[in-house]
Amino acid sequence: MAINLQKGQRINLKxxxxxxxxxxxxxxxWGAIEKKGFFGGITREAVDLDASCILYDANKxxxxxxxxxxxxxxxxxxxxSGDDLTGDIDGDDGxxxxxxxxxxxNLDSNVEHVALVLNSYKGQDFGTIPFxxxxxxxxxxxxxxxxFAKYDIANDASFRGHVSMVMGxxxxxxxxxKFNAIGDPTKDRKLQETIETVKQQYL
Known part of the structure; x- marks a missing residue:
């Protein structure tokens, strides 16, 4: 049975x-953004989200x-797995x-933290992404x-207006x-800024 993680929840990896x-x-x-067309139809705008992983040592x-x-x-x-540039164009394929x-x-012995972050490459607002x-x-x-665990990042008003987040x-x-489920949006615009935010606030 998967644990539905809440923000800030810490769990053992058992x-x-x-x-x-x-x-x-x-x-x-994630899904592509749906927009209503001029004649009542729906058009879909590709969404390029980028998942990244940063390794930190004991000195952060x-x-x-x-x-x-x-x-x-x-x-x-x-x-x-590689860069996905569009998201699910035809609805959630699961x-x-x-x-x-x-x-x-197999991690190097000096690695103390493995951070997972998400950035919107084109600056598309998380609040506009359907799922x-x-x-x-x-x-x-x-x-x-x-x-092992799962959580939803789309149905949360705190992500509106943001294009970067720390997943955990x-x-x-x-x-x-162990794992700390953070799920916090940040004010960062680029990955390099998020790397520094993690160091300053989440390690």
Missing amino acids: KENGAMLTQACVGIN NATEVIYFGNLKSKNGAIRH LDNEVITVDFS ASIRIYEGTPTNVREV VFYKRNGEW
Whole structure:
């Protein structure tokens, strides 16, 4: 049974059988913006959201960024499925548009935080996107074995007027990885600004 995460909720990465989760996928699903046409029809505007993953060490220094321009970490522990430039044009197909896969067992030992952020590449307001959700699960981008947690980011008025957000942060405590479901919009316009916001406010 998946946990419906609330903002600010912290959870242990334990599966239903009690074993620790050593690998996780973070999937983001979103839809194109619907607009009414001049003659009553509906047109759809492609939405380019970008999921990114930032690694930080114990001193809160960003050591690596995995995003659409760098699809895997140097040691391969984190992989990005690739850039989705449109979102679901024909309504929600139930599939993730972008997936970041994290293998905790192979992360470099100096990594203490794994932050997940979302930026609207063209500056399209989150409040205008019809649906957008995040889920954390065990498996692969094409094989969802067990949904571990999920939360909805579209049906929240606090996202209106924003084009960047911090989805959440995996963090290491006493050798075990935990997850902080943040889900906060930020005032940032670009990924580089969000990387600094995470460092200053969320680690």
